[in-house]
Amino acid sequence: MATRKKSLLKVIILGDSSVGKTSLMNQYVNKRFSNQYKATIGADFCTKEVVVNDRVVTMQIWDTAGQERFQSLGVAFYRGADCCVLVYDVTAPNSFKNLDSWRDEFLIQASPRDPEHFPFVVLGNKVDLDNRQVSTRRAQQWCQSKNDIPYYETSAKEGINVEMAFQTIAKNALEQEAEAELINDFPDQLRLNSENNRPSNADNCQC
Amino acid sequence: MSDVDEIKIDLPPLSFEKCPESDGERNKRIEIEKLIADNPDGSIPLKALQELALGNFGLVNDDLRRVLWPQLAGVDVTNLERVPTLDELQSHPEFHQVLLDVNRSLKRFPPGIPYEQRIALQDQLTVLILRVIKKYPNLRYYQGYHDVAVTFLLVAGEEVAFAIMEQLSTTHFSECMQETMEATQRRLMFIWPIVLFEQPELFHFLQRSSVGTLFALPWYLTWFGHSLNSYKAVVRLYDYFLASPMYTPIFVTAAILLHRANVILQEDCDMASVHCLLSKLPDDLPFEDILVNSSKLYDKYSLTVIEKKVEELIQNEKEQRKLEEERRIKYRRSVSSKSNYNVSKWFLSVLTPKSVMMTTAVSIVVGICAYYYKNQYLAAGIS
Numbered sequence: 001m002a003t004r005k006k007s008l009l010k011v012i013i014l015g016d017s018s019v020g021k022t023s024l025m026n027q028y029v030n031k032r033f034s035n036q037y038k039a040t041i042g043a044d045f046c047t048k049e050v051v052v053n054d055r056v057v058t059m060q061i062w063d064t065a066g067q068e069r070f071q072s073l074g075v076a077f078y079r080g081a082d083c084c085v086l087v088y089d090v091t092a093p094n095s096f097k098n099l100d101s102w103r104d105e106f107l108i109q110a111s112p113r114d115p116e117h118f119p120f121v122v123l124g125n126k127v128d129l130d131n132r133q134v135s136t137r138r139a140q141q142w143c144q145s146k147n148d149i150p151y152y153e154t155s156a157k158e159g160i161n162v163e164m165a166f167q168t169i170a171k172n173a174l175e176q177e178a179e180a181e182l183i184n185d186f187p188d189q190l191r192l193n194s195e196n197n198r199p200s201n202a203d204n205c206q207c
Numbered sequence: 208m209s210d211v212d213e214i215k216i217d218l219p220p221l222s223f224e225k226c227p228e229s230d231g232e233r234n235k236r237i238e239i240e241k242l243i244a245d246n247p248d249g250s251i252p253l254k255a256l257q258e259l260a261l262g263n264f265g266l267v268n269d270d271l272r273r274v275l276w277p278q279l280a281g282v283d284v285t286n287l288e289r290v291p292t293l294d295e296l297q298s299h300p301e302f303h304q305v306l307l308d309v310n311r312s313l314k315r316f317p318p319g320i321p322y323e324q325r326i327a328l329q330d331q332l333t334v335l336i337l338r339v340i341k342k343y344p345n346l347r348y349y350q351g352y353h354d355v356a357v358t359f360l361l362v363a364g365e366e367v368a369f370a371i372m373e374q375l376s377t378t379h380f381s382e383c384m385q386e387t388m389e390a391t392q393r394r395l396m397f398i399w400p401i402v403l404f405e406q407p408e409l410f411h412f413l414q415r416s417s418v419g420t421l422f423a424l425p426w427y428l429t430w431f432g433h434s435l436n437s438y439k440a441v442v443r444l445y446d447y448f449l450a451s452p453m454y455t456p457i458f459v460t461a462a463i464l465l466h467r468a469n470v471i472l473q474e475d476c477d478m479a480s481v482h483c484l485l486s487k488l489p490d491d492l493p494f495e496d497i498l499v500n501s502s503k504l505y506d507k508y509s510l511t512v513i514e515k516k517v518e519e520l521i522q523n524e525k526e527q528r529k530l531e532e533e534r535r536i537k538y539r540r541s542v543s544s545k546s547n548y549n550v551s552k553w554f555l556s557v558l559t560p561k562s563v564m565m566t567t568a569v570s571i572v573v574g575i576c577a578y579y580y581k582n583q584y585l586a587a588g589i590s
Contacts, residue, residue: 041425
């Protein structure tokens, strides 16, 4: 089991209501943006095949509800996450302030083995809008204070930096996986089999 | 934000899917119209009305629903409250969240609706929701509540919709509107005993996949309004739920799972695959059959029996989790005791400057002592 190679990376997107979690996921996976997304209730996911470090891996991206009262429902799919994406809206200071609690909540619920070094990526979304309220410096400072979390400013609408951000997400998720292998995780064969048997052509949001 | 008095509009009947009336629908419509005409005050005895709403085609169309939904929901339309303005409600702490969700509810409006009319209706929707949660401060807004409210707003207009939402929020949806979603989460588990009693194989498959109940959360919170593409199917289900006891959506959910058993059992047995399959409701679900089956299930299994089983399941789950945790810890321990890698890692970690200095210091002290005692001994031997 020590040399286990997992071909599936699980990524969780968290952040306040309406910061653009669903839009970012759809822009990345389907290269589409719509003004007509509805509020996410519960959770949906998309899958996308990516090449990282010459390896083809499937990213399973979980999109979640932003309202606080839904947070406690996430436990089931937070577990086994390889990377967590924290999103805020650069025009909504509160959504930036709440990054702290999203991060804490994730660490409590997902309980990763090494919380200090679990890979997060922060996205400041909606940079296409004029009424920006959170400065790049402020966001960068916060990220630095949290063990140097990589930070990207994105626009799901215009597709700015989305691809690059998700490349980093995939890379860091894969590294997290590699570390988990080294420490030798508890084998979970049933799961692995079903994951490895997945058809490998799927870039889609079935849900 | 405009004033409510300004945005008030005469609601033209909103049309979604203009499909021709089937024979069955026509007969049902004529039957209902006759019943309304026969009763001087235009109301139908409640028992008869409930049966109409439950049975095939429900209340058939929105013209009839507009008249009959208030009675079905048990609200008095002769005594409606004044509609406050949006300005009066803007200070409500949930105002922002409600606005965000209402702004993202475009898909719930008829395609092709004039822009001004849609904006006016969205303002009415915001007012409608805030009115309820302002009047009942113990009830908390949740994302999805707006999906319920918009359905009543579009069919019955803002005044009647408020009366209906008020009624439902203090009954059917009160559990969902608690401070946390804990009670709702537990309620959703009521699906499992029904599936277990009806199709054990399906139950065990779903448990093995560890899919949980998240897929059914939007169904339960919105009476399927959030998840179905067909407007006609949504209002049909609302007929059924309005005429049914609380928790009926649980039975409809179970009936859907049972109906789709064959497809589900062919899916890969992992959480993501099963969640994905279940969350997406097929457009061609035969809802009339599913509702008949749901009613049968409701009559067959008492809530007490289901609840008892749920408690058992929760207990089992807890024990299972504990066992797994113990196995995990044991496994990690056995791996680390065997692993040379870990021993060498331990050795390296022990080899810190501090430990090296300590060891050196202790060796020197021991050496001096040995030298001293040796001298003493030798001196004694000579003398």
